[in-house]
Amino acid sequence: MKSALTLLAVLVVGTMVVTGQTPEQLFIQANQLYQQERFGEARDAFESIVSAGYESGALYYNLGNTYYRSGNIAAAILNYERARKFIPNDDDLLHNLQLANLMIADRIEPAPRLFLWDYWKNVKDAFSLSGLTWLTYFVYVGAIGCICAVAIARTYRTRKVGAFGAIGSGMLFLILLVLLVAKVSDFARDDLAIVIVGVTTIKNSPDKQSTDAFVLHTGVKVQITDRVNEWVKIRLADGKVGWMEKTAGEVI
Amino acid sequence: MKLRLFCIFLALTVSVIYPPRVQAQDPSFVASVDKNPVGVGEQFTLSLTLNNAGMSGGKNLQLPDLGKFHVMSGPNQSSSMQIINGAVSSSITYSYILQPKEIGKFTIGAATIEVGGKKHSTSPFVLEVVKGSPRPSQQTGTQADPRAEIGDNLFLKASVDKNHVMQGEQINLAFKLYTRVSVSNYTVNKNPALTGFWGEDIENPKNISLTNETIGGKQYRVGVIRRMALFPTQSGTLEISPMEVQTTVQVQSRRSLDPFESFFRDPFGQTMNHIVKSEPIKIKVDPLPSGAPAGFKGAVGRFTMNATVDKHTTKTNEPITFKVTITGTGNIKLLESPIVELPTDFEQYTPKVSDNISRQGGRISGTKSFEYLLIPRFPGEKLIKSVAFSYFDLGKREYQTLRSPQIRLTVEQGAATAVPIVAGAQRGDVKLLSQDIRFIKVTNPSLSRKGEYFYARGEVAAMLLLPLAGVAGAFVYARRRQTAMMDAAGYRNRKAIKVAQKGLRQAEQALKAAGKNGMQVSEQKLQFYTEVSKALWKYLSDKLDIPPAGLSIEGALFAVSQRSTNGDISAALKSLLEICEMARFAPTSLELSSMQKTYDDAKRLIVELERILKSA
Numbered sequence: 001m002k003s004a005l006t007l008l009a010v011l012v013v014g015t016m017v018v019t020g021q022t023p024e025q026l027f028i029q030a031n032q033l034y035q036q037e038r039f040g041e042a043r044d045a046f047e048s049i050v051s052a053g054y055e056s057g058a059l060y061y062n063l064g065n066t067y068y069r070s071g072n073i074a075a076a077i078l079n080y081e082r083a084r085k086f087i088p089n090d091d092d093l094l095h096n097l098q099l100a101n102l103m104i105a106d107r108i109e110p111a112p113r114l115f116l117w118d119y120w121k122n123v124k125d126a127f128s129l130s131g132l133t134w135l136t137y138f139v140y141v142g143a144i145g146c147i148c149a150v151a152i153a154r155t156y157r158t159r160k161v162g163a164f165g166a167i168g169s170g171m172l173f174l175i176l177l178v179l180l181v182a183k184v185s186d187f188a189r190d191d192l193a194i195v196i197v198g199v200t201t202i203k204n205s206p207d208k209q210s211t212d213a214f215v216l217h218t219g220v221k222v223q224i225t226d227r228v229n230e231w232v233k234i235r236l237a238d239g240k241v242g243w244m245e246k247t248a249g250e251v252i
Numbered sequence: 253m254k255l256r257l258f259c260i261f262l263a264l265t266v267s268v269i270y271p272p273r274v275q276a277q278d279p280s281f282v283a284s285v286d287k288n289p290v291g292v293g294e295q296f297t298l299s300l301t302l303n304n305a306g307m308s309g310g311k312n313l314q315l316p317d318l319g320k321f322h323v324m325s326g327p328n329q330s331s332s333m334q335i336i337n338g339a340v341s342s343s344i345t346y347s348y349i350l351q352p353k354e355i356g357k358f359t360i361g362a363a364t365i366e367v368g369g370k371k372h373s374t375s376p377f378v379l380e381v382v383k384g385s386p387r388p389s390q391q392t393g394t395q396a397d398p399r400a401e402i403g404d405n406l407f408l409k410a411s412v413d414k415n416h417v418m419q420g421e422q423i424n425l426a427f428k429l430y431t432r433v434s435v436s437n438y439t440v441n442k443n444p445a446l447t448g449f450w451g452e453d454i455e456n457p458k459n460i461s462l463t464n465e466t467i468g469g470k471q472y473r474v475g476v477i478r479r480m481a482l483f484p485t486q487s488g489t490l491e492i493s494p495m496e497v498q499t500t501v502q503v504q505s506r507r508s509l510d511p512f513e514s515f516f517r518d519p520f521g522q523t524m525n526h527i528v529k530s531e532p533i534k535i536k537v538d539p540l541p542s543g544a545p546a547g548f549k550g551a552v553g554r555f556t557m558n559a560t561v562d563k564h565t566t567k568t569n570e571p572i573t574f575k576v577t578i579t580g581t582g583n584i585k586l587l588e589s590p591i592v593e594l595p596t597d598f599e600q601y602t603p604k605v606s607d608n609i610s611r612q613g614g615r616i617s618g619t620k621s622f623e624y625l626l627i628p629r630f631p632g633e634k635l636i637k638s639v640a641f642s643y644f645d646l647g648k649r650e651y652q653t654l655r656s657p658q659i660r661l662t663v664e665q666g667a668a669t670a671v672p673i674v675a676g677a678q679r680g681d682v683k684l685l686s687q688d689i690r691f692i693k694v695t696n697p698s699l700s701r702k703g704e705y706f707y708a709r710g711e712v713a714a715m716l717l718l719p720l721a722g723v724a725g726a727f728v729y730a731r732r733r734q735t736a737m738m739d740a741a742g743y744r745n746r747k748a749i750k751v752a753q754k755g756l757r758q759a760e761q762a763l764k765a766a767g768k769n770g771m772q773v774s775e776q777k778l779q780f781y782t783e784v785s786k787a788l789w790k791y792l793s794d795k796l797d798i799p800p801a802g803l804s805i806e807g808a809l810f811a812v813s814q815r816s817t818n819g820d821i822s823a824a825l826k827s828l829l830e831i832c833e834m835a836r837f838a839p840t841s842l843e844l845s846s847m848q849k850t851y852d853d854a855k856r857l858i859v860e861l862e863r864i865l866k867s868a
Contacts, residue, residue, distance in 0.1 A: 027697045034692050053702045058693035065692050092690040099689055105597075105629055137715065144719040148726040199597055199630045215597050217630065 023054045031062065039069040057086030057128075061093050068096065073103045074218040078194040081221065081252045085187050088125040104219035110237040129183055136176040143169035191224045193232075193249035202242035206231035213242035222249060279305040279367045282464055283360065283374035284471040289382045292352055295324060298360070300346045300374060301471065303464055305367045313346060316361035316376075321350040337459035352381040377469040402501050402526050405432035408477070410444070410495060410530035418538050420552025420583050421646055423482040424454070424614055427495050427530060430465070430472040434502040436523065440477070442496040444530075448486045448537075450586055454611045455479035481616045483552070483583040487539035494530045501526050540644055545653050547591060551643035553582015557590075559639050559656035567666030568631055574624040576639055576656070581617040582646070585609060589622045593637040595661075599627040628663040635660055741797050748794035752858045755787025756851070763847055780847055781835035784854050788829065791858060795865050805829050812861070821860055828853050 030045035043066035049059060064079035080097040087093055127135065146169055149162035199217050203210040206228045216222070216236075222244070226233035231243045279302060286297045298318075302310050313327070326348030333342040352358075357380050362373040406429075413424040429438065460475035477497065484490060501524050540552070555578050562573040574594075578587055589603050601624070609618040628634065636659040645652045759780050766776035793800045796811045805826065813822050831850055 023699050024697065027699070028694075031692055031694050049699070054699040055702050056697045056699045058695065058697040059699060062692040065689055068689050092693075095687075096689040099687065140716070141719050144723050148723055151723070151726040151730045199632075217597070 023049045023052060027059065027062075034062065034066060034069075037069075039066045042066045043070060055082075055086075057083045057090065057093070059083075060086070061090070061096075064096065064100075068100060073100050074194055074196045076100045077104070077219050077221070078196065078250055078252060081192070081194065085129075085252075087128060089128075100219070105217035106220045108220065108237050111239045124179065124183055124186065127179075127183070129187055132176070132180055132183055136173065136180050139169055139173045139176055143173050146170075190251050192252045193222050193224055193234075194252060195220045195222065195244075195249050197248045200244060200248040202234065202240075202244050203231075204242060206233070206243045210243070214240060216244070216248075221252075224249075224251070279303060279310075279370075279372060280464060281310075281363070281365055281372035281374050282466055282471055283363055283377065284466060285360075285379060285469060288469050289380035290352060291382055292355055295349055295351050298326075298348045298350055299471075300348075300363050300365075301464070302344045302346075302365060302367065302372070304342060305344060310344070310365035310367045310372070312364075312366045314364045315348075316363050318348075318350065318360075320353050320356075320358050320381075322353060324349040324351055337461075339459070339461045341462065352379075355381050355383050357381075375466070377466075379469070402433055402503070402524070405472075406430070406435065406499065406501065406526060406528060408495065408497055408528040408530045410492065410533055412492075412533055412535065415533065416536045416538075417484060418552070418644075418646065419484050419487045419540050420550065420644065421484070422553075422582070422616060423449075423484070423535065424479065425451075425482055425492060425533075426479045427477045427497075429460075429475045429477055429497065429499070429528070430467070431475075431499075432470065432472055435499050436502055437500040438477070439498050440495065441498050441527065442494075444495045445493040446480075446482060447493075448484060448488075448490040449482040449492075450485055450583060451483075452481045452585065452609065452611070452616050453478070454481055454614055454616075479614070481611070481614070482535075483586065483616075484535065484537040485550075485586075487537045490535045490537055492533040492535065494532050496527060496529045499526050499528060500524070541649075541651075543651065544644075545640075545642040545651055547640045547653070548642040548644070548651065549588045551578075551582065551587050551641070552646060553580055553584070553643060554645055554647060555580030555582065555584075555641070555643050555654070557639070557641045557654040557656060559659065561636070561659055561661065564660065565662045565664065566628060567664045568628055569666050570628075572626045572628065572661065574626055574636060574659075575621055576624075576641075577619055577621040578641060579619040580643075581615055582643070584616065584618050584620050587620050590639050590641045592622075592624060592639050594624070594626060595628075595634040595636070597628070597630050598634070599629060601625050628661070631663045631665045633660065634663055744794035745797065748791050749858065749862050751794065752787045752791035753855075755783055755790060756855055756858070759783035759787065759851060759854075763844075763851055766847070767844060777847065778836065781832050781850075784850060785829075785832040785836060788832065788854060788858075791861070795861070805833075812864075815865055821857070821864065824853065824857055825861070828857060 026045060026049050030042045030049070033039075033042035033045060043063065046059060046063040046066060050063065060079045060083035064076045064083060067073075067079060068076035077097065077100045080093060080100060083090075083093055084097070143166055146162050146166035150159055150166055153159035153162055195216050195218055197218060199215060201215050202213045204213045220236070222234040222236060224232045225235050225241075227246070228243075230246050232246050232249070233241065234244045234249075235241050282301045282303065284299050284301065286299070287294075290296045300313070327346040328348075329344065329346055331342070331344040333340065357378050359376050359378055361376050364371050364373040366372075409428050409430060411426050411428070415423075417423055427444075429435070455476060456478050457476070460477060462473045462475045465472050465474045478495070482492075503524050558577045558579070560575050560577075562575075566572050574592070576590055576592065578584070578590075585607060589605065592603075594600055604623040604625070605620070606623070607618060607620040609616060638658050639656045640653055641655075642651060642653045644650070762776050762780035762783055766780060789800060789803060792798075792808045792811075793803055796803075796808065798807065798811065808829075809822055809826055812825060813819075828850065831846075835850075
């Protein structure tokens with residue numbers, strides 16, 4: 001009886017997925033499953049939204065939570081990192097990601113960088129991509145308005161005010177544009193990956209017979225710097241370099 | 253004699269209180285003389301001492317041939333038992349007082365005695381008899397300086413079993429105190445400096461046990477102060493520096509005639525401090541031969557190795573103990589931990605090292621063990637590679653390398669709840685671990701299609717281009733407005749001549765009318781000059797782009813002279829303008845013919861000006 005009910009439930013959920021439900025409705029349903037602590041089903045529901053071709057910060061964040069609850073820390077980190085592209089300064093996300101990173105075996109100390117790098121990163125993370133895009137757009141419109149004012153000004157006074165406005169907003173626009181370009185390229189980058197297998201041996205060259213460089217465990221974030229056949233060259237935050245089998249990691 | 257009697261008394265007393273526990277030491281039979289050499293006719297004492305034969309003594313004492321001596325008295329038997337620091341030693345002495353008959357070197361042969369059915373004999377020694385008178389005064393009078401007497405009868409000797417060894421080979425070093433006087437106490441002032449050696453004490457007794465030893469016919473009591481095993485850690489000639497010991501010696505008090513003085517004196521006599529020092533010893537140390545294996549770390553001797561794990565199957569996060577034990581003889585304490593290659597994903601700690609040294613038979617041997625605590629973090633089949641340990645075998649004079657077998661381990665997945673907290677986690681991190689993840693987002697997810705970028709949409713392009721279009725519009729508007737303003741002046745410029753000619757035609761009509769009608773001539777005249785003047789001024793205003801209100805004769809002339817170098821035109825223009833001015837205020841004074849001339853001049857002047865101002 002119970003199994004029949006479960007089957008029914010599965011069928012109902014399944015048909016909901018198949019039948020034309022909007023992804024937003026599916027999202028709400030998945031959230032309800034999560035609240036009922038049916039994390040496996042919630043995870044599948046979130047995954048179906050992703051596989052349908054949708055994405056957002058909240059979606060990846062929630063998916064990460066379901067993986068965390070299911071005990072798959074590597075997948076949780078992967079989804080949190082994906083969510084970070086959309087909502088870089090979300091407090092909940094940063095908290096959960098930090099917590100998940102504590103659960104993994106490898107403790108990698110990032111190589112020290114110039115403090116300016118941190119400033120730059122903080123400034124980048126202070127805006128979401130869409131927020132920064134809108135801000136840049138408004139400054140752009142403002143700059144253009146000022147230029148128009150200079151063009152059609154009848155009096156010297158309005159022309160002066162317009163010129164100052166145009167210079168100021170133009171410079172602000174250029175700064176924001178640089179930031180936006182950096183942000184977009186960050187968003188579009190595909191050279192960061194998370195190790196998803198339990199443990200993988202990093203080799204010194206792309207070859208199974210090569211000597212071992214070090215060992216990485218599930219959940220570690222690596223940067224892919226080169227690709228050769230079934231191997232990827234990786235670099236860790238602390239500067240270590242080696243070759244990893246392509247299947248051992250998944251790109252964020 | 254006083255002391256000896258006291259000792260006997262003491263021994264008897266002690267033997268009554270404690271039954272005698274004679275140590276299982278072998279009996280020995282020693283012959284000694286109280287002086288060597290002796291003078292002819294001088295009396296001396298030959299003592300045959302039986303040690304450790306128990307209180308029963310020996311049987312069948314047979315003397316050596318004493319034909320060269322007069323036996324003055326003897327045998328005088330005396331026995332003594334000493335308990336020094338719990339060690340019981342007994343001795344029976346048979347003494348003979350002899351007097352040599354002649355000068356020469358005589359061998360005093362072996363004397364034999366039977367103890368418990370076994371024969372013991374003394375070793376023969378040479379006694380020299382010299383010419384010389386006996387010195388009875390010293391014997392009977394005041395005693396010799398006790399310090400000089402001690403010097404001969406008390407010394408410290410360092411000895412080694414070998415003085416040419418390989419690096420790392422054991423040397424046995426012993427410091428012995430030889431005495432013929434009564435030493436009640438000693439303290440080590442200075443221990444030998446063992447530079448270049450690693451030393452291990454074999455014997456460093458708090459209570460020394462004494463044995464008897466005869467050197468050069470003199471019998472000494474010998475006590476081992478310290479016995480050590482030395483292992484040279486470098487090659488070359490090494491020196492064992494002397495040991496210095498301060499002894500407290502009991503000396504017999506001088507005889508006194510005062511009976512009371514002797515009564516109050518210490519019955520053991522006077523004590524005196526005396527320092528003895530051993531001789532330094534040089535040791536030649538050969539270096540180890542070349543060709544040492546890679547893992548060789550200075551172990552010399554003979555060893556065996558054993559590597560074990562406490563279990564072959566474990567679960568993740570449950571520790572395993574991997575133990576490497578090295579057993580053997582040699583410089584075992586100096587052994588360093590062998591190189592152990594462990595699977596990389598094992599968490600390992602520095603090994604726990606323990607050693608167990610045995611000093612049996614004067615050889616340093618024992619075991620040293622290295623315990624590695626391993627915590628597997630991930631499941632799977634793991635392999636501990638074989639451990640290699642190299643040493644130099646002294647017996648074979650070559651290097652040996654021992655290898656342990658490889659060890660296979662099976663690690664199963666343990667409880668999933670175990671969180672690997674890696675060493676090095678920050679305190680804040682640990683605090684954070686106790687927290688849970690935050691709740692999911694339930695607000696609008698604002699989903700977007702994957703791979704579809706906001707900035708690649710058509711609307712965005714439109715939004716970007718629209719303001720640009722606005723700018724373009726603003727510029728076009730500004731441009732047209734400016735053009736319009738510019739055209740007003742140009743239009744006037746271009747139309748100036750036509751306007752002027754039109755004005756002149758009206759002036760011509762006025763002139764004709766003035767010629768026909770004789771009446772109202774002055775009115776016609778005034779109209780004529782007004783028309784000419786208006787046409788001229790209008791023309792100058794339009795052509796020079798100066799508003800009519802701001803124009804004066806001087807201003808107009810200045811503007812014209814700037815455009816043309818021809819002075820005639822300026823002059824003609826000036827006279828014409830003056831005529832017109834004058835005529836407008838006094839019209840009657842002018843004739844019709846001059847009006848015609850004015851009209852012609854004006855017409856000609858305008859054409860001239862048009863040419864000059866256009867070409868300029």
